[in-house]
Amino acid sequence: MKLEQYQTAIESSNIISKTDINGIITFVNDEFCKISGYTKEELIGQNHNIVRHPEVPPSTFKQLWQTILQKQTYKSTVKNLAKDGSTFYVNTTVCPILDENGEIEEFIAIRYDVTESVRLSEALITKDEELEELNATLEERVKEQTKALTQLNQTLEERVKEEVEKNREKDRFLFQQARLASMGEMIANIAHQWRQPLSELNITLYKMNKLYQACTNVKEGGFEESYEHAKKIIVKMSETIEDFRNFFSPNRETELFSLSSVAKEAIDIMRGTLERNEVQIRLNIVRDADIQGYFNEFSQVLINLLNNTIDAFSHNKIKSRLIYIEIDTLSAGDAIIKVCDNAGGIDATILDKIFEPYFTTKHASAGTGLGLYMSKMIIKNSMMGTIEAYNHEDGVCFSIKIPVKTVLKEEE
Template structure:
């Protein structure tokens, strides 16, 4: 196997590991499914291979959807859309699907490849948001009008998130032929996995905010405070889409900002989750400095470190995170300490490698620290980790902006 074949094999493995994949013949009969497809559909491979793909078709889906789907792919075009499906056990799941016709040397359709990712949580979140909107109608007329306006903005924002992803995917698909898109699909799968990883904690944060809003429905001041926080969380979720989209650009412009702003943005995103988990955060920002870089991307780095710290301290009594800023002559160091158990030496060697994770696949992708390392290095900095007394400490070293 030569270098290009090995590289292609790695791309294919990356797509298979982070997506739900199937292949069908031109009549819609399944010829291949990966393990993720079996896990979500609750069918075994032997039950799926040879069956028509409508085995997972949900009866609620209008037949016009599938008519449009088949008209598109039989025209040798790529189909994209979110489809409602029915598992063997009767459970419902939603998949964002990209279906690609594979052509032979005579430009005839040979088979269809479908690459999907699970968006059930996002769809259900939208449904819960709509349900919450109806509950808020019992508020007084003045507050009800304000909530109606803000809720409409939230719904539009969620719809725009999906449009942004679809637009960016469509742009990538139009650039190259189907064969050359294999490598781009691997990058897209990695990007979506990262967004899903970053969204798990904000989605939990939103659930907490919705619960608080319901509890404080008669306390206008507390209600509005929680509501404003929820808007910040959703705005940051939207920014996450742009951050990951812009991550692969080479013409991004750096900006000057105080490093504490980036840290505080991450803390704001997770403070509800930390409070629920009884985790204390201690900050030492007496030394602050202006740096040149990418503020939103750096916030993602700190958010990932804080999220990992939460998981590492899950079963401990002493749950504490310390974040500090220390200035030196030409650079600044931000340290993030948590009271989790020391990391084994063999794991320390691999902790920043792509796809390396000690978590279950449904919880971690093994890309958070790898992407964080790339973000810091793209700002001319370094990131490392060390075992210290009573915990683990991450250090991020970044050059100080001239004139900052």
């Protein structure tokens, strides 16, 4: 019973045929009829070569018979011809069936259809041949295009040289215009930066006049102190304009100075303005350092930051006003000076734009939008450092990093 079930399972899933020792078909299953297009009646009694494809060489069948007549199993992928003239491929296993005496009684062939796989393989082979042919012609076409491009490059190089020569004078003119435009920006920035010092000078001179008129009521040294402060502001203004005039000069000489000295200088220049605006300023020197650069330009950067903070105090109507300046030296070899305030901070949506030229939140009469831009240019180009801004607690911090030349003794 089980043998019959096995036989049924094999016959329903494979293409099976049996022949006698001479190759005459004695049995075919339904799958064989289905793939060959013949009926059982048309097949049984016929030689198995009824489905032989004419393109299969005789040597193949010679090898088949030599193998099975030696009582061995033959395996191969065979190309066959169906009744309607179509081709089909089958993976074939032919086994000799022996009788009780060990002699060949018949042959059984078990096959399964691989037509689609073989056709796909043949299609791939065809594509490969087409690609090889394409590559052969492509190489020749590439050579031709390369030759054409080489000729084009030769003529193009000559044309480029001619155009470069024609435009060289124009480039010089445009470069000069760019320099003049940059100079104009700096001069506008200087005018903006001088508003506060000029106001300071005006008030100081007014005080001097009042003290002079009532000199008998002035404590000793008062007049001299005011006079010296006025002179210092005037000198500072003169130095600033000279520094900016030489901004593009390649022969400028740098100087070695400490961060604490430039911070104290900026605070001293702004002393009167800070007092009038009731701004408390704290300078904390953790570890001072000498840096190489331009003292007056760095001083202008700090003055600009102080001026901006004072404007922010007024705009945001801050009552308790504090500016905190800290100087330290980092282990990475940079000196750092932080200028922080409690003026309310900067809107996060514009924080990344404040160093762009002409960007300002102030009224046109109060600022040009060049102060922070010029400050960044000074720190980057003249001091080889970086400047960044970030909101901190109830204000903003500007952090400036400058390469250190010498670490100085920590202040007590």
